[in-house]
Amino acid sequence: MSALAAVRTAVRDYLTAVDLPGEVCVAVSGGADSVALAEAAAYVARRHGFHTRALVVDHGLQEGSADVAAEAAAVVRKLGVERAEVHAVDVTGKGGPEAAARTARYRALREALSGGEGLVLLGHTLDDQAETVLLGLGRGSGPRSLAGMRPHDPPWGRPLLGITRAQTREACAELGVQPWQDPHNEDPRFTRVRLRSEVLPLLEEVLAGGVAPALARTAAQLRDDTEALDTLAALVHERAKEAGELDTAVLATEPAALRRRVLRRWLLESGVRELTDAHLRSVDALVARWRGQGGVWLPGNLEARRCRGRLSLAGPEPEPTTRGE
Missing domain, CATH: 3.40.50.620 (HUPs)
Incomplete structure (x- = not known):
């Protein structure tokens, strides 16, 4: 041809x-x-x-x-x-x-x-x-x-x-x-x-x-795997999400690969941009390595917090106003 x-x-x-x-x-x-x-x-x-x-x-x-x-x-x-x-x-x-x-x-x-x-x-x-x-x-x-x-x-x-x-x-x-x-x-x-x-x-x-074709084949194989994991993560996301928050008990039972995909989807849908692997792993620690630590600050001046077994996302607290304003 x-x-x-x-x-x-x-x-x-x-x-x-x-x-x-x-x-x-x-x-x-x-x-x-x-x-x-x-x-x-x-x-x-x-x-x-x-x-x-x-x-x-x-x-x-x-x-x-x-x-x-x-x-x-x-x-x-x-x-x-x-x-x-x-x-x-x-x-x-x-x-x-x-x-x-x-x-x-x-x-x-x-x-x-x-x-x-x-x-x-x-x-x-x-x-x-x-x-x-x-x-x-x-x-x-x-x-x-x-x-x-x-x-x-x-x-x-x-x-x-x-x-x-x-x-x-x-x-x-x-x-x-x-x-x-x-x-x-x-x-x-x-x-x-x-x-x-x-x-x-x-x-x-x-x-x-044969390097370029081999790399392209690797990409195709990983794309299939990624799409399969994303499909499973979407189901977990539906079970864990309620009123914009995530139930950590649902997430904690899932493998790390699924859990982080759920968190990534939740954060992107919530308006977090320029999300890095370091951000994602820090938020994941609120589920997988919870020891009462504070929240995780994310791009857009947003904070992921854990409270009463739920993850939520919030902006900074408003500045207190002075008397007379």
Whole structure:
């Protein structure tokens, strides 16, 4: 099977397995992955009766970025995408340029969806999945991170997680298209670039090849395990939760893996953001290692407390007012 046929088949199999909306959006950067994805989506759309729209995000981080974005939109229109539009964003915020650009890009893609609903296809490949798993492993991020990116995570769809970057480049060559080469993808200041250009090639050499597919398989296996545990944790959560609080007696009988998943779900639903493993383990100690200790302060100036066998979440006590106010 040619590379172009492999990409088209992957996109067809993905789109025919999901509940398709009338229109599918494709995030397009102009690189080989997103261009090959956009062409495949348009190819499948013509045969299955839905519309396609390309969303090109101009981050404005490089000179001439507006021209690059306009050219990317023009290329995918020539390849059969019905509509292509450019969305300029302002990249600001914490976490460095990579994180800020990613945040701005995903926000723009969400906002571009009609009525906030729909499906946006992303050009993440098997190689991206392997890098994600390695990053999670190196950072000690736990099984949820090692499980990698989900193929279907509405509104995001990733049909190419079984396709390599080499295949998307070959597909573009078959189409007679010269994709844009983002200079940031060669800049060693970025962690992913060094992982891609230094770490993975070394692992391929030491382990005699096949590292990226092996990491992707590991992600798929861990994703299955994680989803199974999350399903069980949801049942425990329903038994333990009452009036926004959790019954520690219910939680105490559960294995740590389920207990912490219940706590994570409860905290996220209660509005805690930027939750770390350290936060989660500290709250878990209120159940598993209870010795009458005080509460646990969490992001958002919230405190998890245990009282009379129940966990609750509260903000800081209001400041007492002075007389006359």
